[in-house]
Amino acid sequence: MKPTPFRSMTSRFKMRCSKIVAALAVAAAALLVQTPESAAQPRPQELAANTRVIIDYIDPMLRFPRSQATLDRLRKRQVLEELSMFLSPLRLPRVLRIRTKSCGVVNAFYDRSEWAISLCYEFYEHLEQIAPQTTSPQGFTRDEVVVGGFIDAIFHELGHALFDILQVPVFGREEDAADQLSAFLMLQFGKDVARTTIKGAAFTYLNNRNPRSRAEYADEHGTDAQRFFNYLCLAYGGEPEAFRDFVDNGVLPKARADGCARENQLVRRAFAKTILPHIDVDLMKQVQSVRWLRPSDGRTSK
Numbered sequence: 001m002k003p004t005p006f007r008s009m010t011s012r013f014k015m016r017c018s019k020i021v022a023a024l025a026v027a028a029a030a031l032l033v034q035t036p037e038s039a040a041q042p043r044p045q046e047l048a049a050n051t052r053v054i055i056d057y058i059d060p061m062l063r064f065p066r067s068q069a070t071l072d073r074l075r076k077r078q079v080l081e082e083l084s085m086f087l088s089p090l091r092l093p094r095v096l097r098i099r100t101k102s103c104g105v106v107n108a109f110y111d112r113s114e115w116a117i118s119l120c121y122e123f124y125e126h127l128e129q130i131a132p133q134t135t136s137p138q139g140f141t142r143d144e145v146v147v148g149g150f151i152d153a154i155f156h157e158l159g160h161a162l163f164d165i166l167q168v169p170v171f172g173r174e175e176d177a178a179d180q181l182s183a184f185l186m187l188q189f190g191k192d193v194a195r196t197t198i199k200g201a202a203f204t205y206l207n208n209r210n211p212r213s214r215a216e217y218a219d220e221h222g223t224d225a226q227r228f229f230n231y232l233c234l235a236y237g238g239e240p241e242a243f244r245d246f247v248d249n250g251v252l253p254k255a256r257a258d259g260c261a262r263e264n265q266l267v268r269r270a271f272a273k274t275i276l277p278h279i280d281v282d283l284m285k286q287v288q289s290v291r292w293l294r295p296s297d298g299r300t301s302k
């Protein structure tokens, strides 16, 4: 079966397909609870891995030797091990495989034929390439882009995986729904994590080219510009104080911003009805309390 691609080399900056589990609803209509960040937060190692998530760092293809360093960095950071711990609250009816690998393209994708998420070394390297060396004129930092962009890829593909494995009904385009789930998850770990990840995700759509032909609008994904605003809108709708600057400075137009709380509420409700029933809520609270990001994340030398 044709995999769902995240980004393709053929249209380098065009998102072919972009990007868990956390969030808490005490009841179907209840609000999700957020846990404030603090230095005393537990580390991921205090959680057990999800035994239904099989992880694998696959050696790079010989023709992509530079990716060995990327693999080494991801393995040293224990990205997949911590992702499995992150997913510990999730009750999966079947095994989900998550692997890092060479793809030959800048991509990340979920393959329904084998219930597997592939995170390509080329995609991580692409993020390091496009991330600004210093803070960009629009206020995006290098760490935000590398960390947020990569987490967005993981969460978005996780969205595809959960829609498939849990048979979640989706109105609208699946690609939009996967983006929404990604942004929603980013907002469940406090304002600092939300700022880092949302900004990083949004940046990856910021400078991308616009469609040049009518046919490109037929793509299953929204345009990059639309996806940029969608992430910021869900973030502003869920954390208005943390993202108000994007409205005040005109990046997120007020006409859209006024409806973002409602947009966020719709996603929250969808999550509560479709995915939350498959989550161990007590474990999810633990996952939300963990400090997942490190100050060194996103930096090449560690």
Ligand SMILES: [Zn+2]
Residues within 6 Å of the ligand: 004, 005, 006, 016, 017, 018, 019, 156, 160, 175, 178
């Ligand atoms: Zn996708």
